[in-house]
Amino acid sequence: MNLKQLKARGGIVDGQPVKKEVSWKHLDAESGQEVTDSFTLHIRRQSFGVIERLFAQDETEQSRNASYLAACVSLGDEGTEALGYDDAYNLEPSLGFLMLNAVNEVNGTGGVAAKN
Numbered sequence: 502m503n504l505k506q507l508k509a510r511g512g513i514v515d516g517q518p519v520k521k522e523v524s525w526k527h528l529d530a531e532s533g534q535e536v537t538d539s540f541t542l543h544i545r546r547q548s549f550g551v552i553e554r555l556f557a558q559d560e561t562e563q564s565r566n567a568s569y570l571a572a573c574v575s576l577g578d579e580g581t582e583a584l585g586y587d588d589a590y591n592l593e594p595s596l597g598f599l600m601l602n603a604v605n606e607v608n609g610t611g612g613v614a615a616k617n
Contacts, residue, residue: 518543518580521603525596542600543580544607545573552610564590566601573604 507513524539547555555569563586570589576582584600592600605611 514546514548516545518545518575519607520544520580521607523599523603525599527593527595540576541578541580542603543575543577544604545575547573547608552608566597567592569604570597570600573608574600 502510521542521544522539523542524537526535526537528534529536551572552569555572556565567586567590570592571584571586574584574589576584589597589600
């Protein structure tokens with residue numbers, strides 16, 4: 502395989518968001534009943550180098566997984582609402598891991614990010 506073929510087959514990340522449908526089961530804040538919200542995440546694929554940098558051992562004291570979510574996840578019908586670091590950091594844990602699993606699926610990281 503040559504470089505042109507590699508690029509044609511998607512071997513070089515193009516940055517186009519991938520839509521990922523998710524369903525989040527949680528307790529409704531008002532009724533206390535379990536509900537399921539289904540919605541679309543817009544996930545930016547990240548290059549090998551970006552993922553490596555995000556999970557480098559000498560990174561800042563910031564949460565690596567929150568940084569990863571902030572780098573990848575956008576919300577809204579058109580994916581125009583970026584999920585910022587502070588919002589990613591403050592996600593309800595089950596929702597954070599749901600999003601992280603979706604990001605890992607799209608980026609082919611297979612859950613490695615969540616373990617670091």
